[in-house]
Amino acid sequence: MQGNNNNNNKIYKTIKHKTIKKTVASIFVLALSVGFSQAQDTMYVMKSGNVVYQRAINEIDSVIFYSPTTSSNPLNLTLVNIPAGTFNMGSPSGEVNHNPDETQYQVTLSAFRMSKYEITNTEYAAFLNAKSISSNGLYAAGAFPTQALIYVSTGSYDFGLHYTAGQWVPVAGYGNHPVINVTWYGSTEYATYAGGTLASEAQWEYACRGNTSAPFNTGACLSDAQANYSWYYPYNTCTNTNTTYPGTTQAVGSYTANGYGLQDMHGNVWEWCSDWYGTYPTAAQINPTGPNTGSNRVIRGGSWDEIARNCRSAIRGNGDPTFSYTSIGFRVVLLP
Numbered sequence: 001m002q003g004n005n006n007n008n009n010k011i012y013k014t015i016k017h018k019t020i021k022k023t024v025a026s027i028f029v030l031a032l033s034v035g036f037s038q039a040q041d042t043m044y045v046m047k048s049g050n051v052v053y054q055r056a057i058n059e060i061d062s063v064i065f066y067s068p069t070t071s072s073n074p075l076n077l078t079l080v081n082i083p084a085g086t087f088n089m090g091s092p093s094g095e096v097n098h099n100p101d102e103t104q105y106q107v108t109l110s111a112f113r114m115s116k117y118e119i120t121n122t123e124y125a126a127f128l129n130a131k132s133i134s135s136n137g138l139y140a141a142g143a144f145p146t147q148a149l150i151y152v153s154t155g156s157y158d159f160g161l162h163y164t165a166g167q168w169v170p171v172a173g174y175g176n177h178p179v180i181n182v183t184w185y186g187s188t189e190y191a192t193y194a195g196g197t198l199a200s201e202a203q204w205e206y207a208c209r210g211n212t213s214a215p216f217n218t219g220a221c222l223s224d225a226q227a228n229y230s231w232y233y234p235y236n237t238c239t240n241t242n243t244t245y246p247g248t249t250q251a252v253g254s255y256t257a258n259g260y261g262l263q264d265m266h267g268n269v270w271e272w273c274s275d276w277y278g279t280y281p282t283a284a285q286i287n288p289t290g291p292n293t294g295s296n297r298v299i300r301g302g303s304w305d306e307i308a309r310n311c312r313s314a315i316r317g318n319g320d321p322t323f324s325y326t327s328i329g330f331r332v333v334l335l336p
């Protein structure tokens with residue numbers, strides 16, 4: 001096992017040496033190298049002179065060093081462990097509908113955790129009510145006291161939150177749908193409340209791809225059975241069984257998860273990322289966080305009212321951080 005280990009509800013991060021290969025021979029070599037006899041001797045784990053753990057050497061098949069991290073999950077969100085790794089961000093110039101702002105470059109990321117689902121109306125309402133935020137969406141004690149976090153849902157796209165009798169409440173039947181009408185400020189404030197951040201654009205795409213390089217994490221097509229988007233326009237030469245699309249958000253987790261276990265990375269709602277929108281670098285990057293300044297923030301993944309080409313893994317949207325819409329929500333990232 002490499003990377004992170006979830007044990008006793010604590011997250012541990014490898015701090016020294018990868019897993020020693022799980023063979024008797026390798027353990028035997030390890031034992032010999034420190035003067036142990038595999039057949040007879042015992043390994044003791046000591047702290048302050050006391051034995052906290054002991055096993056016969058011949059019962060041990062791996063040794064891993066871990067250290068607990070400080071990141072908590074105060075809202076008990078369902079999180080997915082995303083391993084460290086390197087990938088090509090963006091899309092090749094030959095990808096159908098490739099956009100000029102998707103120029104590929106190599107990105108290496110540390111491990112992180114990401115919410116399995118887009119943050120829902122119910123979850124966001126709980127935050128607003130906990131902070132006594134009124135109908136104007138202002139959070140005076142927050143990091144952006146003059147910025148509206150969210151707008152009340154109205155009209156023909158009424159599948160967000162209402163403000164009724166001093167409380168934020170999901171529109172009936174939409175509690176488990178992604179929150180909409182949130183600004184970048186509102187998304188960022190929630191991420192802080194959840195003990196994390198918004199995804200960086202690189203984290204988002206890496207997590208979306210889940211080790212794939214095709215236009216979608218589902219491959220060359222994104223079918224009506226795989227995501228909530230405008231099914232009337234499938235990708236390239238792909239076809240859909242059902243071309244009458246929902247025309248609204250759907251409950252989070254309605255489709256098959258990607259390779260990392262994340263839901264709705266393609267479609268349902270666009271997701272605010274932490275980066276300013278800008279031109280990609282050309283040189284390889286480690287844990288990039290985007291331009292230092294800008295006017296618009298990044299959104300990723302497409303939505304219920306976008307055609308398939310605009311739901312590709314590499315597609316880049318952007319909006320003023322004060323902007324909100326019926327097709328933009330977010331998810332959060334926590335440290336490993």
Ligand SMILES: [Ca+2]
Pocket residue numbers: 118264265266267268269270271301302
């Ligand atoms: Ca989405």
